[in-house]
Amino acid sequence: GESVGLHLPTLSVQEGDNSIINCAYSNSASDYFIWYKQESGKGPQFIIDIRSNMDKRQGQRVTVLLNKTVKHLSLQIAATQPGDSAVYFCAEKGGNNRLAFGKGNQVVVIP
Amino acid sequence: GAGVSQSPSNKVTEKGKDVELRCDPISGHTALYWYRQSLGQGLEFLIYFQGNSAPDKSGLPSDRFSAERTGGSVSTLTIQRTQQEDSAVYLCASSDITGGVGTQYFGPGTRLLVL
Numbered sequence: 001g002e003s004v005g006l007h008l009p010t011l012s013v014q015e016g017d018n019s020i021i022n023c024a025y026s027n028s029a030s031d032y033f034i035w036y037k038q039e040s041g042k043g044p045q046f047i048i049d050i051r052s053n054m055d056k057r058q059g060q061r062v063t064v065l066l067n068k069t070v071k072h073l074s075l076q077i078a079a080t081q082p083g084d085s086a087v088y089f090c091a092e093k094g095g096n097n098r099l100a101f102g103k104g105n106q107v108v109v110i111p
Numbered sequence: 112g113a114g115v116s117q118s119p120s121n122k123v124t125e126k127g128k129d130v131e132l133r134c135d136p137i138s139g140h141t142a143l144y145w146y147r148q149s150l151g152q153g154l155e156f157l158i159y160f161q162g163n164s165a166p167d168k169s170g171l172p173s174d175r176f177s178a179e180r181t182g183g184s185v186s187t188l189t190i191q192r193t194q195q196e197d198s199a200v201y202l203c204a205s206s207d208i209t210g211g212v213g214t215q216y217f218g219p220g221t222r223l224l225v226l
Contacts, residue, residue: 044154044202045217046215098144099146
């Protein structure tokens with residue numbers, strides 16, 4: 001079946017540096033992608049989304065890049081802060097608006 | 112405003128017992144989803160309710176799992192004859208009809224441990 005996956009299990013980043021989290025997807029027909037952040041003991045929190053007719057979208061300190069040619073999605077976090085420490089999931093929209101999630105990527109911010 | 116709430120927050124049960132997990136979605140949200148998250152894993156889709164339409168049950172892993180949504184609001188996920196492999200965090204999300212899938216708001220989850 002189709003799958004969404006992440007390249008790196010854990011990313012350690014110095015406070016103030018930029019973080020980049022990568023995600024590969026396999027369903028070339030996917031037209032909508034989302035990044036979620038999950039802190040320990042909490043449910044996933046929506047960060048940013050992007051439609052397939054775009055290749056870049058910016059939010060507050062976050063940017064999502066979509067490369068449909070290689071079916072690659074990335075999340076960039078600028079000036080990483082301790083509060084950014086969490087697990088980050090990419091997800092793609094499937095049938096009935098269900099979300100197919102990747103396994104997650106732990107980001108650890110070093111003060 | 113109030114977000115998605117779930118109860119109980121933690122549940123420990125013995126193998127073979129039945130459990131009921133509750134989800135209170137955001138008021139006015141017509142779509143409700145249940146997901147399961149095993150330790151260190153991503154989220155696995157279980158079931159989806161949209162308004163008065165028949166639910167999408169295609170993600171339920173076995174016939175021991177069932178869910179209902181009463182009055183288009185509160186939902187209950189029931190696991191019968193629980194097994195140890197059912198241990199996981201069960202997450203509920205709701206979405207408004209115009210928000211698109213990106214605006215799924217998640218509850219804090221119910222952590223289920225089957226001994």
